[in-house]
Amino acid sequence: MLKWGMDRFEMTRDGAIGVLKGSLYSGLYYISLMFPMSLIYLFILDVLPALKGNVRVTFNILTYIFIMILSLAISGFFYYKQYNAVFFTIYGESAKKRLKLGEKLRKLPLSFFEQKDLSDLTNTILSDVNTLENLQSHVIPGLIGSIMCNIVVAVMLILWDFRMGLAMFWVLPVVIINTVLSGKLQEKYANKHFLKKCAVADEAQEYIEHVSDIVAFNREEKFFEKYKKTVKEEESAHQILELVMSIFASGGQAFLKVGFAVTVIVGAILFEKGDLSLIKFLFYIISSARIYDPLGMVLNSIGYFYIIKKPVKRMKQIEETKEMGGKSDFVLENYNIVFENVDFGYSNEKKVLKNLSFKAKQGEVTALIGPSGCGKSTCTKLLTRFYDPLKGKIFIGGKNITKINPETLMGYISMVFQDVILFDNTVMENIRLGKRNASDVEVIKAAKMANCHEFIMNMTEGYQTMLGENGARLSGGERLRISIARAILKDAPILLLDEATASLDVENETKIQESIAHLIKGKTVVMIAHRMRTVENADHIIAIKDGAVVEEGSPYELLKKEGMFYQMLSLQKEETGF
Numbered sequence: 258m259l260k261w262g263m264d265r266f267e268m269t270r271d272g273a274i275g276v277l278k279g280s281l282y283s284g285l286y287y288i289s290l291m292f293p294m295s296l297i298y299l300f301i302l303d304v305l306p307a308l309k310g311n312v313r314v315t316f317n318i319l320t321y322i323f324i325m326i327l328s329l330a331i332s333g334f335f336y337y338k339q340y341n342a343v344f345f346t347i348y349g350e351s352a353k354k355r356l357k358l359g360e361k362l363r364k365l366p367l368s369f370f371e372q373k374d375l376s377d378l379t380n381t382i383l384s385d386v387n388t389l390e391n392l393q394s395h396v397i398p399g400l401i402g403s404i405m406c407n408i409v410v411a412v413m414l415i416l417w418d419f420r421m422g423l424a425m426f427w428v429l430p431v432v433i434i435n436t437v438l439s440g441k442l443q444e445k446y447a448n449k450h451f452l453k454k455c456a457v458a459d460e461a462q463e464y465i466e467h468v469s470d471i472v473a474f475n476r477e478e479k480f481f482e483k484y485k486k487t488v489k490e491e492e493s494a495h496q497i498l499e500l501v502m503s504i505f506a507s508g509g510q511a512f513l514k515v516g517f518a519v520t521v522i523v524g525a526i527l528f529e530k531g532d533l534s535l536i537k538f539l540f541y542i543i544s545s546a547r548i549y550d551p552l553g554m555v556l557n558s559i560g561y562f563y564i565i566k567k568p569v570k571r572m573k574q575i576e577e578t579k580e581m582g583g584k585s586d587f588v589l590e591n592y593n594i595v596f597e598n599v600d601f602g603y604s605n606e607k608k609v610l611k612n613l614s615f616k617a618k619q620g621e622v623t624a625l626i627g628p629s630g631c632g633k634s635t636c637t638k639l640l641t642r643f644y645d646p647l648k649g650k651i652f653i654g655g656k657n658i659t660k661i662n663p664e665t666l667m668g669y670i671s672m673v674f675q676d677v678i679l680f681d682n683t684v685m686e687n688i689r690l691g692k693r694n695a696s697d698v699e700v701i702k703a704a705k706m707a708n709c710h711e712f713i714m715n716m717t718e719g720y721q722t723m724l725g726e727n728g729a730r731l732s733g734g735e736r737l738r739i740s741i742a743r744a745i746l747k748d749a750p751i752l753l754l755d756e757a758t759a760s761l762d763v764e765n766e767t768k769i770q771e772s773i774a775h776l777i778k779g780k781t782v783v784m785i786a787h788r789m790r791t792v793e794n795a796d797h798i799i800a801i802k803d804g805a806v807v808e809e810g811s812p813y814e815l816l817k818k819e820g821m822f823y824q825m826l827s828l829q830k831e832e833t834g835f
């Protein structure tokens with residue numbers, strides 16, 4: 258039972274024990290709510306002689322008060338216990354689940370994120386965990402508790418008078434069958450609504466991310482038309498789901514009401530025949546009015562069981578995705594990089610790298626050149642273990658990188674790419690990202706070497722200036738120099754460089770070239786090159802076409818060969834006049 262609950266509702270062992278305990282206390286709490294019935298029973302006993310004849314009624318008020326206080330105390334005690342067991346455990350459980358999912362996401366290969374979008378993952382961590390939390394805290398303990406209470410009370414009342422007991426409780430199996438049979442239908446509409454909800458989140462996220470492009474291209478109206486349509490579809494999917502759920506919930510409630518009516522009719526017939534005492538008759542009527550309440554309340558939220566199926570599946574999918582393995586304790590002989598017969602594709606249909614082999618030596622600048630889409634960036638993604646090769650091996654310092662833990666591997670690599678990610682924090686902290694425990698003096702030194710110091714000092718609060726979301730206040734060249742400062746601070750032995758100066762003005766380009774010169778000293782540099790002019794200073798060139806190496810050598814050797822490099826260089830010289 259514990260294992261089943263853990264698996265089905267994504268709970269830890271402690272969480273499942275908490276819910277089980279809470280359910281037990283919840284059952285005891287519901288049973289304790291029946292205690293005031295004894296007051297009614299007492300009252301009937303007291304007034305019955307008066308109903309039969311002209312007898313004066315005497316009440317023992319103290320007994321009534323005592324029973325009342327005792328009932329309240331017992332109910333209060335069990336309520337407190339169930340609250341403690343369920344809510345504290347489950348809220349802790351949700352926090353743990355969010356952390357666990359976050360921790361897991363950190364270790365997953367990048368390929369996982371390419372199949373999912375950001376809003377989908379955010380929904381899983383926030384909204385799905387919330388839905389699960391509601392189910393675990395509000396529905397499961399209440400349901401188990403009310404079933405427990407009904408079973409105990411049913412057994413007692415059937416034993417006391419099985420005819421009246423059956424009249425009261427025949428509805429329970431019918432309500433359970435109604436709920437189970439409606440499950441598939443409720444699940445179907447819950448899934449439909451879930452997909453629409455995800456679509457709304459996707460589009461809202463897309464809009465927020467690309468608002469400037471959408472406005473720049475005058476697409477707001479078009480975008481909003483589409484968004485409005487998706488929101489409308491979500492709204493009607495939600496309405497249909499609520500309708501289906503309430504039809505079955507109120508169906509269940511209606512059956513419970515029929516149970517009450519049947520108890521009255523059966524009791525009246527038996528009483529009329531003289532087979533049932535008045536006191537029993539009244540007691541069963543009053544009990545049946547009360548006993549269904551907890552179950553009725555749970556029926557209203559039973560739909561959660563169906564709503565939760567899809568989110569639980571999504572969480573499991575994240576948790577069961579294989580992490581990238583590898584050790585963190587190893588020795589690298591040097592920082593030479595070797596690609597050995599590497600095959601790779603983002604999908605099964607298309608291979609991007611085909612039997613690709615090359616070497617990038619320590620202390621040298623190795624430039625990857627080739628037409629757009631030939632696989633240059635893919636090489637760097639494999640080198641950083643965003644993906645692993647399908648075939649072949651990649652070595653750093655004689656070590657196959659698939660045997661190195663990706664986080665540890667990243668400790669040896671700095672990257673300076675065009676799309677620099679900046680955080681909504683101070684300039685100082687954004688640069689410090691390169692080396693967690695760097696002092697302010699070290700950060701400023703790196704910033705000076707990366708030609709950042711001057712523009713940072715021109716900002717209102719210097720290094721303490723907040724950069725805004727994704728560094729919205731900085732120009733392209735400034736962002737790039739911050740990224741170079743980070744890499745200088747990190748001082749990793751391997752540097753992956755996207756020849757990022759292509760889109761910059763002359764002043765920015767000169768400053769960036771100077772900063773890069775600081776950065777690459779003595780490192781193994783792999784540079785993705787777009788402009789052949791900058792490649793002329795590289796030590797070694799690897800020319801790639803359709804995912805395979807077509808020629809390699811020093812710039813001088815390749816120029817003499819008059820192959821691909823020569824042709825690309827001539828073409829660019831013709832186009833740009835350099």
Ligand SMILES: Nc1ncnc2c1ncn2[C@@H]1O[C@H](COP(=O)(O)OP(=O)(O)OP(=O)(O)O)[C@@H](O)[C@H]1O
Pocket residue numbers: 371603604609627628629630631632633634635636
């Ligand atoms: N995440 C991805 N999913 C699917 N295909 C991808 C992905 N990234 C790249 N590709 C495809 O892989 C091929 C190689 O892409 P890659 O980015 O490595 O080329 P590139 O040589 O760096 O190109 P460019 O010079 O234009 O940046 C291209 O056909 C590209 O469309």
